Amino acid sequence: MGLLSLVTFIPVFGALIVLLIPRQNEKAVKIVSAVITFIPFVLATYMWGQFNYTMSGINNEAQFQFVQHFKWIPAYNIEYFIGVDGLSFPMVWLTTLLSFLAIIASWNINKAVKGYFALFLLLETGMLGVFVSLDFFLFYIFWEVMLLPMYFLIGIWGGPRREYAAIKFFLYTLLGSVLMLIVMLALYFNVKDPVTGGHTFNMLHMMNQSNHSGWLLGVDVRLWLYILLFIGFAIKVPIFPFHTWLPDAHVEAPTAISVILAGILLKMGTYGLFRISYPIFPDVAVKTSYMLAVLGVINILYGAFVAMAQKDLKKMVAYSSVSHMGFVLLGMSTFTDAGMNGALFQMFSHGMITAMLFLLVGVIYDRAHHREIAGFGGLAVKMPIFAGVATLAFFAALGLPGMTGFIAEVMVFIGTFSVYRTLTILAVLGIIVTASYILWTVQRVFLGKLNPKYENISEISGRELFTLVPLGILVILFGIYPIPILNLFRASMTHLINLIP
Amino acid sequence: MDNLSSLSYFVPELFLSAAILIIIIVDLLLKEERKIWTGFLSAAALIISTFLIFQQYRLSASEIFHGMLVVDSMAVLIKLIIAVSTTVIILFSLPFIKTKSEYYMLLLITTLGMFLMAGVNDILMIILAMELVGLMSYVLAGFTKRNLLSNEGSLKYILYAATSTGVMAFGFSYLYGMTGQTNLFKIQQALLANPPQQAAFFIVMILILAGLGYKIAMVPFHFWLPDVYEGAPTPITAFLSVGPKAAGIAVLIRFFTTVVSHSAPGAALSFLQNLQVHIPMLLAVLAVLTMTLGNVVALRQTNIKRLMAYSSIAHAGYMIMAMVVFNAQGYQAILFYLIVYLFMNFGAFWVIIIMTQKLGSEEIDAFKGLGYRAPYTAVSMAIFLFSLTGLPPLAGFIGKFYLFSAVVKADWYVLALLGVLNSVISLYYYANIVREMFLRTTETQVDIPVSLYDKVLLTLMLVPTVLFGIYWNPVLRLTEISFNILR
Numbered sequence: 011m012g013l014l015s016l017v018t019f020i021p022v023f024g025a026l027i028v029l030l031i032p033r034q035n036e037k038a039v040k041i042v043s044a045v046i047t048f049i050p051f052v053l054a055t056y057m058w059g060q061f062n063y064t065m066s067g068i069n070n071e072a073q074f075q076f077v078q079h080f081k082w083i084p085a086y087n088i089e090y091f092i093g094v095d096g097l098s099f100p101m102v103w104l105t106t107l108l109s110f111l112a113i114i115a116s117w118n119i120n121k122a123v124k125g126y127f128a129l130f131l132l133l134e135t136g137m138l139g140v141f142v143s144l145d146f147f148l149f150y151i152f153w154e155v156m157l158l159p160m161y162f163l164i165g166i167w168g169g170p171r172r173e174y175a176a177i178k179f180f181l182y183t184l185l186g187s188v189l190m191l192i193v194m195l196a197l198y199f200n201v202k203d204p205v206t207g208g209h210t211f212n213m214l215h216m217m218n219q220s221n222h223s224g225w226l227l228g229v230d231v232r233l234w235l236y237i238l239l240f241i242g243f244a245i246k247v248p249i250f251p252f253h254t255w256l257p258d259a260h261v262e263a264p265t266a267i268s269v270i271l272a273g274i275l276l277k278m279g280t281y282g283l284f285r286i287s288y289p290i291f292p293d294v295a296v297k298t299s300y301m302l303a304v305l306g307v308i309n310i311l312y313g314a315f316v317a318m319a320q321k322d323l324k325k326m327v328a329y330s331s332v333s334h335m336g337f338v339l340l341g342m343s344t345f346t347d348a349g350m351n352g353a354l355f356q357m358f359s360h361g362m363i364t365a366m367l368f369l370l371v372g373v374i375y376d377r378a379h380h381r382e383i384a385g386f387g388g389l390a391v392k393m394p395i396f397a398g399v400a401t402l403a404f405f406a407a408l409g410l411p412g413m414t415g416f417i418a419e420v421m422v423f424i425g426t427f428s429v430y431r432t433l434t435i436l437a438v439l440g441i442i443v444t445a446s447y448i449l450w451t452v453q454r455v456f457l458g459k460l461n462p463k464y465e466n467i468s469e470i471s472g473r474e475l476f477t478l479v480p481l482g483i484l485v486i487l488f489g490i491y492p493i494p495i496l497n498l499f500r501a502s503m504t505h506l507i508n509l510i511p
Numbered sequence: 512m513d514n515l516s517s518l519s520y521f522v523p524e525l526f527l528s529a530a531i532l533i534i535i536i537v538d539l540l541l542k543e544e545r546k547i548w549t550g551f552l553s554a555a556a557l558i559i560s561t562f563l564i565f566q567q568y569r570l571s572a573s574e575i576f577h578g579m580l581v582v583d584s585m586a587v588l589i590k591l592i593i594a595v596s597t598t599v600i601i602l603f604s605l606p607f608i609k610t611k612s613e614y615y616m617l618l619l620i621t622t623l624g625m626f627l628m629a630g631v632n633d634i635l636m637i638i639l640a641m642e643l644v645g646l647m648s649y650v651l652a653g654f655t656k657r658n659l660l661s662n663e664g665s666l667k668y669i670l671y672a673a674t675s676t677g678v679m680a681f682g683f684s685y686l687y688g689m690t691g692q693t694n695l696f697k698i699q700q701a702l703l704a705n706p707p708q709q710a711a712f713f714i715v716m717i718l719i720l721a722g723l724g725y726k727i728a729m730v731p732f733h734f735w736l737p738d739v740y741e742g743a744p745t746p747i748t749a750f751l752s753v754g755p756k757a758a759g760i761a762v763l764i765r766f767f768t769t770v771v772s773h774s775a776p777g778a779a780l781s782f783l784q785n786l787q788v789h790i791p792m793l794l795a796v797l798a799v800l801t802m803t804l805g806n807v808v809a810l811r812q813t814n815i816k817r818l819m820a821y822s823s824i825a826h827a828g829y830m831i832m833a834m835v836v837f838n839a840q841g842y843q844a845i846l847f848y849l850i851v852y853l854f855m856n857f858g859a860f861w862v863i864i865i866m867t868q869k870l871g872s873e874e875i876d877a878f879k880g881l882g883y884r885a886p887y888t889a890v891s892m893a894i895f896l897f898s899l900t901g902l903p904p905l906a907g908f909i910g911k912f913y914l915f916s917a918v919v920k921a922d923w924y925v926l927a928l929l930g931v932l933n934s935v936i937s938l939y940y941y942a943n944i945v946r947e948m949f950l951r952t953t954e955t956q957v958d959i960p961v962s963l964y965d966k967v968l969l970t971l972m973l974v975p976t977v978l979f980g981i982y983w984n985p986v987l988r989l990t991e992i993s994f995n996i997l998r
């Protein structure tokens with residue numbers, strides 16, 4: 011069995027192991043889950059060591075790494091085809107890291123423990139599968155497999171409005187994916203396998219325009235398919251008119267699940283655009299790029315302003331995600347070297363920063379049992395270490411130089427400025443709004459006089475620090491020296507940009 | 512083929528007839544407390560006839576009894592589905608119906624009728640076979656004598672069936688008048704030789720669709736279904752949702768492939784386009800209406816049996832959708848869907864059967880907290896429901912995938928789009944049951960004991976539902992070899 015398959019499927023086998031542990035033995039369930047999520051992380055790190063930085067991937071199977079390719083359902087040309095390139099590998103690594111940390115952050119779950127950890131492990135396989143699949147059918151299966159555990163994780167272990175949030179998330183994302191199903195089928199019947207001449211779900215064949223049938227080359231047809239696919243991904247990102255599921259899901263989900271939602275699931279939307287929409291419909295992508303940039307700017311400004319208006323700390327963080335994902339959209343709409351790499355770097359960086367923010371909100375909620383920003387004040391007096399880590403995370407989120415958020419945003423702006431000048435200026439205004447809501451939040455929560463209610467609040471625990479510190483270190487490390495990450499992207503991104511006319 | 516040589520093509524049906532007679536005699540000899548043996552015997556008879564049906568895959572497709580019936584691989588597959596479904600229903604009923612052997616006999620006779628429906632090739636035979644199935648079903652639907660709802664359902668069923676069969680028979684009489692034939696193949700040739708008068712043929716189509724549509728609960732001929740489903744004993748509800756539906760679909764496919772479209776290349780199109788009324792478009796509209804009505808009305812149900820009734824209307828809609836394309840791929844997708852539908856639908860019904868018994872209520876509310884009181888059952892139920900929604904990696908998704916892919920392949924994009932949007936709607940009411948089971952809890956969490964027999968049956972339904980979602984190549988092969996349809 012290949013290394014990549016191991017990484018992908020270890021969690022789901024782990025889920026079976028967890029189910030076999032007796033119900034009373036909660037400690038064992040947690041420890042086993044932690045060990046099981048740690049193994050893929052170690053393997054993924056090992057793969058990083060083995061990673062060949064010069065191989066580009068994207069539309070050439072020979073350029074993919076850790077490939078596994080064999081027939082699954084021969085009667086319908088469905089294949090088990092996985093592999094990584096510079097586009098997917100950073101996300102795979104990040105997924106394994108965040109999953110491990112999220113398991114640690116789930117230590118205080120005490121309701122139906124077995125179910126929680128088993129579902130979580132199933133979710134991890136779903137996420138990893140999405141990033142490694144190169145067969146559209148397989149991709150779709152993994153994409154949908156994530157929904158079920160997510161529904162239960164929000165619906166059973168979430169906050170007071172969890173039922174509403176869970177079903178809303180489920181319906182929205184299912185709506186997106188069934189649209190994708192139509193596109194997938196349309197592509198299947200209109201792309202021929204260059205070797206056998208039959209239909210194929212192989213994404214790489216779909217990317218080769220000469221395999222497209224005459225019908226699929228029609229301008230209107232391509233635009234429609236692109237739009238359907240785009241809505242599917244836009245719901246996941248979420249892009250402005252489709253974002254309403256996000257605040258509900260994020261706020262109601264338990265801490266660790268918010269981390270996964272914001273850290274990984276949101277990235278799948280933009281990953282899908284990079285992996286599927288762009289290479290398969292490059293011409294339409296160019297034609298619609300201005301719209302994408304506008305949507306990106308709307309996301310940035312709308313997300314930032316709405317975040318500023320929030321009274322609930324977690325909701326504020328949730329809307330800041332909407333805003334930050336806008337930078338990814340803006341960057342990827344430029345097709346410039348800096349913009350595209352910046353977008354991908356923002357995906358990676360935001361995955362870490364937003365994970366930290368949600369973890370921090372979780373820490374504070376566990377102690378105070380509320381999240382009203384106005385209800386705190388002066389917490390830095392009683393929780394200096396916590397305040398220090400939190401300030402670091404918040405500054406990373408507002409794009410302070412020396413941290414990853416800054417690198418990503420600067421790259422995006424460099425890429426965009428030459429292409430869409432006005433939009434860039436508007437987006438930069440978004441930074442100011444971001445800075446203001448973040449600084450204002452820091453001030454209201456940590457600074458000033460200590461709220462007497464929290465005289466006896468306890469300092470952040472070792473376990474909680476353990477989930478935060480690695481992310482903090484990475485945010486600073488890659489903020490000062492981003493080359494290792496950028497090197498991962500480079501070959502693939504250059505190749506992708508060349509594919510686009 | 513003449514009557515005598517036809518008999519060797521008629522072995523499963525002959526065996527089943529003999530078995531029914533023997534069971535009637537055995538019933539007379541058994542004491543009250545031993546009557547359950549008739550149930551065991553019925554199950555055994557069905558299992559044997561399943562093997563006999565399997566043997567029929569070796570026969571070459573042919574018309575038997577002077578063209579009254581055909582034996583081809585589609586008939587064989589439909590019979591297999593029917594035999595398996597009745598076997599499962601008998602297993603479902605054994606714990607509950609221990610003294611009334613007529614129940615099992617009625618089930619067997621219905622099965623015999625459905626076997627005939629699977630191979631009908633003559634308009635008279637269509638009426639005979641459908642009536643045989645229908646008559647037994649009315650009795651079964653009203654089987655709980657003292658239950659008012661059951662009586663109501665049964666009466667509605669009879670009235671509705673009588674009307675729609677009458678309408679259909681009237682349509683057949685027109686068809687006979689136009690062609691002078693009752694055999695479907697001969698009707699086809701006559702229609703090709705002398706293209707019918709447009710308006711008359713359209714009326715014929717509508718009249719006949721009323722009869723066939725009632726059988727598979729196509730909108731607007733679905734009104735009987737929710738009441739019958741709610742009133743009938745739950746195992747019978749499950750039975751009605753798969754077996755007769757499969758048989759009805761077989762008749763529909765046969766009717767379409769002969770009277771409406773033509774198999775010869777090129778001829779199919781010209782044959783269809785002879786009509787001013789675009790039959791595929793008509794069917795597409797009916798399919799969308801059927802699934803949308805089923806799904807939307809299901810949203811507001813609080814009784815779980817009524818909910819399953821509307822869900823089964825919606826599923827009939829999905830199957831009709833694939834019929835629109837009038838090609839082998841569409842029909843194969845339907846056959847595939849019937850197979851997975853059998854397992855997931857029976858699985859869900861089995862949970863409903865055992866749980867409504869134990870909870871003493873058919874309301875969805877009663878399932879509250881079931882996930883913590885009977886975890887294995889509740890998790891299985893969730894899997895069945897999500898499979899019915901069509902979520903991967905479960906068999907229901909693969910089934911729907913083939914239905915949609917047949918539709919997309921024939922460029923019916925709008926239809927496919929409406930179909931997938933319907934899937935999204937259906938998620939809401941299926942997830943509603945899951946929500947009651949897992950997201951809500953009761954005050955006192957008392958474990959509900961589930962017997963080993965219940966669990967074994969549950970697992971028997973669960974394994975295919977999960978397995979065919981991960982590896983379904985064998986089923987796909989089976990449906991492929993099962994469409995050497997005689998036409």
